[in-house]
Amino acid sequence: MNSFAHGIHPPERKNLVADKAIEIIPPPEKVILPLLQNVGAPCEPVVRPKQDVSFGDPVCRGGAPVSASLHSPVSGRVQKISVTTLANGRHVKAIFIKTEGEQLSGRALWEEIFGGDWPMQNIQKYDPQEIIAAIYSAGIVGQGGAAFPTHVKLMPGKKKTLDTVLINGCECEPYLNADFRLMIEAPGPVVCGALLIGRVTGAEEIIIGIEDNKPEAVESLKKATFGTGIKIAVLKTKYPQGSEKQLIQAVLRRKVPLGGLPPDVGVVVNNVGTAASVARAVIKGKPVTHRIVSVTGAGIADPKNLLVPIGICFDELIKFCGGLTMDAARLIAGGPMTGFAFTNLETPVTKGTGGLIALTQKDVRKAKETSCIRCGRCVDVCPMNLVPTRLALASRQKNLDLLEKYNIQGCFECGCCAYICPAGIPLVQLIRAGKALSVASKKK
Amino acid sequence: MMPKNRPKTASDEKAPIPVLHVAHSPHLCQTARTTQRMMIDVVIAVTPLLVVSFFVFRWYAVKQIAVCLAGCLAAEVIFTKMRRRSLSLSDWSATVTGIILALSLPGPAPWYVGVIASFVSIGIGKIIFGGIGMNIFNPAMVGRAFVMIAFAGNLAASGYVDPMSPIDAMTQATPMDAFKQTGATATLSALFWGLTNGSLGETSAVACIIGGFYLCLRRTASWEIPVGVILSAGVMAGIANLADLQSHWTVLHHLLGGSLLFGAFFIATDPVSSPLAPKGKFIFGVGVGFFIMLLRFYSGYPEGVMFAVLLMNALTPLINHWTIPRTFGEK
Ligand code: SF4
Ligand code: SF4
Numbered sequence: 001m002n003s004f005a006h007g008i009h010p011p012e013r014k015n016l017v018a019d020k021a022i023e024i025i026p027p028p029e030k031v032i033l034p035l036l037q038n039v040g041a042p043c044e045p046v047v048r049p050k051q052d053v054s055f056g057d058p059v060c061r062g063g064a065p066v067s068a069s070l071h072s073p074v075s076g077r078v079q080k081i082s083v084t085t086l087a088n089g090r091h092v093k094a095i096f097i098k099t100e101g102e103q104l105s106g107r108a109l110w111e112e113i114f115g116g117d118w119p120m121q122n123i124q125k126y127d128p129q130e131i132i133a134a135i136y137s138a139g140i141v142g143q144g145g146a147a148f149p150t151h152v153k154l155m156p157g158k159k160k161t162l163d164t165v166l167i168n169g170c171e172c173e174p175y176l177n178a179d180f181r182l183m184i185e186a187p188g189p190v191v192c193g194a195l196l197i198g199r200v201t202g203a204e205e206i207i208i209g210i211e212d213n214k215p216e217a218v219e220s221l222k223k224a225t226f227g228t229g230i231k232i233a234v235l236k237t238k239y240p241q242g243s244e245k246q247l248i249q250a251v252l253r254r255k256v257p258l259g260g261l262p263p264d265v266g267v268v269v270n271n272v273g274t275a276a277s278v279a280r281a282v283i284k285g286k287p288v289t290h291r292i293v294s295v296t297g298a299g300i301a302d303p304k305n306l307l308v309p310i311g312i313c314f315d316e317l318i319k320f321c322g323g324l325t326m327d328a329a330r331l332i333a334g335g336p337m338t339g340f341a342f343t344n345l346e347t348p349v350t351k352g353t354g355g356l357i358a359l360t361q362k363d364v365r366k367a368k369e370t371s372c373i374r375c376g377r378c379v380d381v382c383p384m385n386l387v388p389t390r391l392a393l394a395s396r397q398k399n400l401d402l403l404e405k406y407n408i409q410g411c412f413e414c415g416c417c418a419y420i421c422p423a424g425i426p427l428v429q430l431i432r433a434g435k436a437l438s439v440a441s442k443k444k
Numbered sequence: 445m446m447p448k449n450r451p452k453t454a455s456d457e458k459a460p461i462p463v464l465h466v467a468h469s470p471h472l473c474q475t476a477r478t479t480q481r482m483m484i485d486v487v488i489a490v491t492p493l494l495v496v497s498f499f500v501f502r503w504y505a506v507k508q509i510a511v512c513l514a515g516c517l518a519a520e521v522i523f524t525k526m527r528r529r530s531l532s533l534s535d536w537s538a539t540v541t542g543i544i545l546a547l548s549l550p551g552p553a554p555w556y557v558g559v560i561a562s563f564v565s566i567g568i569g570k571i572i573f574g575g576i577g578m579n580i581f582n583p584a585m586v587g588r589a590f591v592m593i594a595f596a597g598n599l600a601a602s603g604y605v606d607p608m609s610p611i612d613a614m615t616q617a618t619p620m621d622a623f624k625q626t627g628a629t630a631t632l633s634a635l636f637w638g639l640t641n642g643s644l645g646e647t648s649a650v651a652c653i654i655g656g657f658y659l660c661l662r663r664t665a666s667w668e669i670p671v672g673v674i675l676s677a678g679v680m681a682g683i684a685n686l687a688d689l690q691s692h693w694t695v696l697h698h699l700l701g702g703s704l705l706f707g708a709f710f711i712a713t714d715p716v717s718s719p720l721a722p723k724g725k726f727i728f729g730v731g732v733g734f735f736i737m738l739l740r741f742y743s744g745y746p747e748g749v750m751f752a753v754l755l756m757n758a759l760t761p762l763i764n765h766w767t768i769p770r771t772f773g774e775k
Binding site: 255325330332341370371372385390413419424428432 | 461462463464465466467468469470471472473474477478479481482535574575576577578663666715716717718719720721722725768769770771772773774775
């Protein structure tokens with residue numbers, strides 16, 4: 001079976017919500033829309049406090065080259081533009097909107113977002129420039145977590161020809177099921193979006209990669225892609241199968257050069273959720289206003305998959321899922337391997353948030369940290385084939401030469417090394433510090 | 445609205461709120477293989493060796509193991525107290541050093557040899573470098589090397605033999621020495637089952653293989669090391685055999701006899717003093733096997749595992765330097 005080299009097998013714990021159909025959360029009383037939800041620059045507000053907005057109205061335009069615009073997921077009134085804190089700890093400006101009047105909800109909302117016809121033939125009739133324009137004005141960013149603006153990703157430098165589009169349906173992080181449910185419940189927009197991305201890039205081949213622990217998703221997409229020429233690659237269940245470089249290695253046996261990006265080997269990778277948003281933007285002309293979030297973990301009373309408006313506070317999600325259990329110990333936005341722990345329940349959901357996980361003390365139990373016993377397990381599992389223990393040491397010693405020698409910038413913080421380390425050393429945390437150090441030194 | 449018997453949750457009005465805390469990702473970690481668990485694995489893996497040594501050497505084995513265990517634990521306590529560090533007996537590493545050290549000593553060696561070897565193992569082998577994880581050499585082998593020089597008589601080939609002993613195995617020379625002196629060859633079955641004289645843990649090939657497989661399967665030991673040792677020793681023994689077709693000491697005698705397997709599975713695999721990357725581990729193993737055979741052929745000693753391991757320990761930083769894995773996508 002196709003896979004990448006190294007990696008780990010963390011407990012999957014997907015079954016908490018794998019079989020639960022997506023539920024639609026009732027419209028919240030307010031939403032908080034951070035102006036920076038993506039990699040790159042914040043967007044510029046185009047609304048003022050006390051202004052009325054309706055569902056889907058732009059509230060913000062992405063001005064800078066790498067930024068994305070933002071739309072209101074509800075109808076209501078702008079309260080204020082003020083600072084909020086994201087789950088990753090960044091303080092950013094945000095637009096606070098109080099919902100007022102009629103709201104689209106329940107089945108009608110589902111139909112609005114995923115319903116209708118999703119053309120899969122005659123994709124040639126869509127002009128690439130128009131597709132890009134639609135993606136840009138819909139404010140689409142990568143929904144797998146990285147949140148890189150999609151229109152930028154699809155317009156690589158003129159010299160690079162893209163021959164393959166990979167659609168990422170791996171969802172290799174434990175617990176999460178947002179992409180899985182999307183592939184089962186709304187395969188239409190995913191496939192249509194994949195075709196549109198193929199059209200933009202001019203790639204001959206479109207492949208959807210799915211891990212073999214999701215046979216239902218494979219079935220669903222096989223049916224939906226019938227006659228479209230899209231291939232499905234079933235991949236081994238292993239973390240981080242869904243990381244771009246690892247996915248490319250697994251499916252195409254190509255290696256993205258160190259410091260390079262997928263276009264360097266003629267590939268562009270997009271998440272299934274992103275593909276669905278692209279379809280919605282191009283076919284229906286509608287922006288990103290909602291996303292699917294798995295609210296799960298042993299610390300959640302009644303775990304669910306939810307369709308939620310961007311900007312809704314995690315508090316509402318938790319309440320809708322029966323609240324936290326008393327042994328909940330850590331809340332995580334995203335997956336448990338790369339997500340961010342936070343404690344402020346007023347934190348809003350962003351476009352890149354695929355999950356809200358409540359872990360209990362038992363789940364996160366950490367053994368006492370001992371010295372590195374040089375067992376080399378971190379080396380064995382690192383998908384980038386780095387030497388994490390040396391990077392951590394170099395970071396502790398603030399030794400820039402050593403950091404460079406061991407290619408610190410190759411690390412994409414997947415967490416495999418820290419997961420496996422028998423000595424319980426916080427390798428990723430140390431490496432992150434080392435990275436910051438090395439970036440800072442280069443700026444000088 | 446919600447099922448009545450749902451667990452008490454924070455959203456119940458007056459219910460206390462769970463205590464949340466933050467930490468860096470990843471938020472999960474495996475618990476199957478902690479430092480402590482790896483040490484306990486070694487203790488589990490040596491049980492077949494202990495059983496054979498109790499069976500063959502009786503109370504000699506019991507005494508030696510008790511002495512070294514007590515010595516190593518005492519040394520750990522005393523030295524950590526002296527450095528004013530918190531005591532680390534719970535990591536079991538001193539226990540492992542004690543057992544491995546005892547199993548590498550001859551049964552008749554007097555008690556003070558065991559005690560001194562223990563204190564040198566822990567003190568000079570480990571603590572001086574800064575404790576667990578910092579040492580360059582395998583602690584047990586440091587202790588053994590010290591007493592080998594300080595008490596040459598007790599540790600030389602003759603130290604293994606006690607003609608008066610009620611224990612059969614101990615009235616004869618070790619197979620390695622007998623061959624070196626007189627050319628006498630032990631039967632392969634005796635080497636396989638372990639009914640011969642030798643260091644307490646080394647005699648039985650089958651016990652070493654069982655314990656060694658367990659360690660490799662648990663990934664507590666990296667398989668690259670024993671494979672490297674056995675391959676290179678086998679190849680060298682094969683060449684020696686071809687050069688001297690008359691010799692009755694075959695490749696299998698070389699592999700099953702002496703402490704080659706004990707060394708390959710239990711001594712060379714100490715993670716701290718062996719290389720980090722898989723390729724380095726293999727090179728390390730090959731080096732150990734090579735030096736074992738070189739010492740067996742050309743040195744005055746019948747066996748060479750200890751020096752071979754110490755030598756390769758010294759080369760480990762260099763091997764690590766040569767075998768930095770090539771980063772994914774690096775030219
Ligand atoms: S896994 Fe942990 S203990 Fe082992 S070499 Fe890496 S950092 Fe050291
Ligand atoms: S060093 Fe970086 S890339 Fe390698 S396992 Fe650790 S976090 Fe992942």
